[in-house]
Amino acid sequence: MSDLLNVDNLTVRFEVKRGGGWGKKSYLYAVDDISFAVKKGETLAIVGESGSGKTTAALAVARLVKAHSGSVCLGGEDVLQTQDEDLRAFRQKVQFIFQDPYSSLNPRQRAEAIVREPLDSLSNKSAAEKTQIVEGLFQAVGLRPEQQRLFPHQFSGGQRQRIGIARALATQPELIICDEPVSALDVAVQAQILNLLRKLQKDFGLTYLFISHDLGVVQHMSDSIAVMYMGRIVEHADRMSLFTAPRHPYTQALLSAVPTVDRVKRASQKRILIPGDPPDPVNLPKGCRFANRCLVAQELCHRQEPALMSDDNGHRTACHLVS
């Protein structure tokens, strides 16, 4: 399968009011020179803890925050170079599912209007066609036709997320960016939404960029995984390699930290506790960004930042100790 999305050297920085003195600006590099590709019909998950830059990366891909440099190519076209007035075609192809189904739906619109809105603003379809599409979408996400007339507050959290998914599907996008789509939902409801997302992917041939901090969910949903730490990708591999043979010390610690009901895993795997907190994102250390918490860090790690290197199978790791 060919790549649908190619992200190269993407950097997003924010100006911060701190230090610097007169006329000198300091910047927080939320996403710092990351590159990845997503194959058509597959799911790439970006995992990381809060502040790792995963959501900012997703927003930059969707052009919802401004990238500082780099390129984001969707089907060969660099969307970062597209003029604002030409964005309508891009917006049809890329849609977003948000984390919080309570704040991402307009409380004063009926469900049907919420789902129809992308069609109103992005397509040239007739009113009758739109009505038909909306009806189909409600069915596809498992809502009843009569629920179209209801307002968001009349739905449960899981149902609201279904509305958000229907809205994202309205323009028949190629890429859907899911930003923590289930983390605001109750555990028993999460399974309903995850199953729905996988079914829709099969039925419509969707490509997902899946942002999550929940490694269990990621293991279930994705084909490949990029692990971010402090704005950088530290490891990127297919699902099998990353979960069975993680190479970066951060990934290893992250995976071992997840509490599990699997008794075999609990007995066989010693939990790796990483001490301390992440460094100040404005004054990053010179070497590897993980070095100050890394249990196997060497002198070189504090001196020089490792590059993200790929092995023959495309398993990429940014660590001096992995060769």
Add this chain to the structure above:
Amino acid sequence: MMRPLLDVQNLTIELTTRDGVAPVIDDLSFSLNAGETLSFVGESGCGKSMTALALMGLLPANVGRISSGHILFEGADLAQASDARLRKIRGNDISMIFQEPMTSLNPVLTIGEQIAEVLRAHQGLSRKAAWEQAIALLDAVRIPNPKGRAGDYPFQMSGGQRQRAMIAMALACAPKILIADEPTTALDVTVQAQIFDLLGDLRKQTGAAIILITHDMGAVAEMAERMIVMYAGRKAELGPVDQIIDHPRHPYTKGLIECVPHIQSELSSTRHDLVEVPGIVPSLREFGKDQCLFASRCRYLTEACLAGRPKPKEFANAQSADCWHAEEL
């Protein structure tokens, strides 16, 4: 047999809502032994936090009240205790840490002052002695440079450090019971691992019993010896953690375990759909009905489930499940 540290008998808590009075905790009985970790599991709205608030005597005034039952702590009934007596017990014998450390710390007092306040109020320490003890506590919860950090305000600390400070405060008077209400839900997974490790060590050192409230079965499996699964204000299942995970006897417990994609030790390339628990927790109006409240979401539903509230069925090692079909599962 030794008398349990805490013995809750037939506790019922009523909440007054616009629609009338609803039993948010409905005839709940359990015991907690000294030094053990007991976990409450369930979705939001099932009564986990309400149980904790009742133990602390912190039910919302004029809205929630204990309508029947007993909370026996070291032989005395907390359900009947006066406010003054409860105030002595809170913080001293039973203390609590909350989900969101940012909103449960006072933003205009330093961490050190907040911990010292507990010591001065409960143990009558002098200002200086309390401050020194606060620094020792911060050290015990592994905050680096405790002397310097005691003068920090909550906003100057990371989420994990704030939760440590909360734990230090809760442990200040060496309580016999520590109630942790979703202590790591707001934290990253590596920080969660640090906090769980810390709680486990502190339990060993102080011998405090822990009541862990969570929705994460993985956390229960790592932390607790026994668990109580709550559904719609009632106990669904109770028993030893490993035994329940291996063989849940209540369909809700089974659903809670199966519906979450857990990280697996053996990964296959084919993936199946997750098991769904359809529907949602019933509204408060449904609480207290004389039937199984899980019936509408259950795949084992029969007529018996709607005809009456299921009685607990007992299994080996004091596992019990409130389900008409528990033996068949």
